[in-house]
Amino acid sequence: MTSSQFRGRSRCAALGVVVGAGWLVLPVMTISAQDPVPVAAAGPVAGAAAPRHDETSGTDYVLPVAVVAAAGVLAGYGYLRRTRRARTRTTPGLVSARPATPTPAESERQARAALVLADDCVRTSREELSFVSERFGDADTEPYRHALRSAGTELSAAFAIWRRYEEGTPEDPAVRRQALVGVVGRCAEAGRLLDAEADGLDRLRGLVEDVGAALEVCEGRFRELTVRTAHARETEVELRRRFGPSGVAAVTGYVEQAQDRLVFATTHLNAARQSADSGDFRRAARDLRAAEGAVAQAGVLVGAVERLAAELREAAALVPAALTGGEAEIAAARKGGAPASLAPGELHARLARADGVLGAVREELTGGPYDPLDALRRIARAVERLETGASGVVEAAALLVARSAVAGAEEFVTVHRGAVGAEARALLAEAARGVGAAGRVDEVDVLARRARELAELDVRAHGNPYAGGGADSVGAGGAVLGGVLLAEEGDGGPPASFGGPGTRGRRGLPEPPEP
Incomplete structure (x- = not known):
């Protein structure tokens, strides 16, 4: 007012x-003693009237x-x-009673939480949309794919701002506060874009009317993954025999986790069928979404084993050529190909180190199982320090290593997103932006490996609060850890769905009526 x-x-x-x-x-x-307005003289009737009072009542x-x-x-x-x-x-x-300005620490916590939430929403939306696109095709799902791309762009910008902030840019405190506001605002916009399309996607799917067709899509993918999981176990055994424990360390335990997700999916697919048969389509849709999320993550886990197998074989075939290319770079550096800025003593030390790395890799080739991706990484880094301009084969080796590291970190974060924090996600986002960029191959590898390390630390610190549950919670621990369930209730809560913060938990069941 x-x-x-x-x-x-x-x-x-x-x-x-x-x-x-x-x-x-x-x-x-x-x-007054007289009337304020003159009146005619009273006749006999007036004279008979009662006398007028001189005082007010x-x-x-x-x-x-x-x-x-x-x-x-x-x-x-x-x-x-x-x-x-x-x-x-x-x-x-x-x-006036103005709200207190948040401290820098509080603003940073808000920014971290916003990044994690927005990243979860984008990942979950991508998973559900894959099932919808499989049923309806690209034409009908284009509005939702467009919203997902736009949300991803906002999220990528938020991560970029956050990374600059972590690196100390900008330096002015007021500008740094505005940078955090920008992070939160970008994340909010990403969520808004997804929230705006959630209702339309639900109408397209029609799960509350009939989930039969959607169940068939999910069950088909489930059956395919059951076969692939068995093959993945055999593949992992073969990789371990050929490349040793270090060669398969990135996917150790993935087959078991995939089986855990498939057991969880089995439970909820059966429950969805039963609810659909009884006409309870709301509950059927809830169970279907839980099953879809678990099946999608089982696919990521199995796919990680298959991807690593292909990359290890490619790397093993590339190691001899990389050794030859590395030796050529060393010879060129000795003949004056190194930059003049390198002092003679520093150049000599780097040449000696490169000779040692290449010699160690040659011994590994004849000494039993070894990790060819790690061998390529060491060759590429040793040659890169000579600053002669890496040859084509060494550059190809470095790119293969970087892409493998990014893919491995991406898969780990995806299937453990219920526990992974903002720092690991931000490093991963920056590494993904740098793949294929000139002069950033080694940096991308370092960022991706660090992101994976931080994500693993987050998972170990998180633990598994749903371990040891009853029959209704079979696989719930892995589902919560993977972000399939939102951990809002004792049984793991509602499944995550396409949408932003306002709609992703809409598959929850209504509150029971009061007695």
Whole structure:
């Protein structure tokens, strides 16, 4: 309320007082020995009338007194309202109760939470949309894919701002606060874009009317993954025999986790069928989404084993050529191909280190199982330090290593996103942006490996609060850890769905009626 409105109320109260006083004065003004208006002489009838009183009756004061009392009440009420509003109003120039500015630490916590939430929403939306696109095709799902791309763009920008902030840019405290505001705002926009399309996607799917067709899509993918999981176990055994434990360390335990997700999916697919048969489509849709999320993550886990197998074989075939290319780079550096900025002593040390790395890799080739990706990584880094301009084969080796590291970190974060924090996600986002960029191959590898390390630390610190549950919670621990369930209830909560923060948990069941 403005000050002019306050003045208006004060004038109304004052006017009431004046009117009341007028009513008190009016009877005095009208009491007189003569009539204020001349009248004709009274006839006999007038003479018979009762004589006129010279004093006003007491009842004439009732209305004036009531008006004055009412005016007083209104004036007092207006005063109290003005006093109370003056204490809490936010009009500039007046005392007000303003919210406290968050501390830098609080702003950073808000930014981290916003990044994690937005990243989870994008990943979950991508998973559900894959099932929808499989059934309806690209044409019908283009609006939702467009929203997902736009949300991903906002999220990528938020991660970029956050990374610059972590690196100390900008330095001005006020500008740094604005940078955190920008992170939160970008994340909020990503969520808004997904929230805006959630209802349309639900209408397209029609799960609350009939989940039969959607169940068939999920069950088909489930059967395919059951076969692939068995093959993945055999593949892992073969990789371990050929490349040793270090060669398969990135996917150790993935087959078991995939089986855990498939057991969870089995439970919820059966429950969805039963609910659909009984006509409870709301509950069927809930169980279907839980099963879809688990099946999608089982696919990521199995796919990680298959991807690593292909990359290890490619790397093993590339190691001899990389060794030859590395030796050529060393020879060129000895002949003066290294930059003049390198001091002779520093160049000699780097040449000696590169010779040692290549010699160690040659010994590994004949010494039993070894990790060819790690061998390529060491060759590429040793040659890169010579600064002669890596040859084509060494550059190809470095790119293969970097892409493998990014893919491995991406898969780990995807299937453990219920525990992974903002730092690991931000490093991974930067590494993904740098894949294929000139001069950033080694940096991408370092960022991706560090992201994986931080994510593993987050998972170990998180633990598994749903371990050891009953039959209804079979596989719930892995589902919560993977973000399939939102961990909002004792049994793991509702499944995550396409959408932003406002809609991703909409598959929850209604509250039971009060007894």
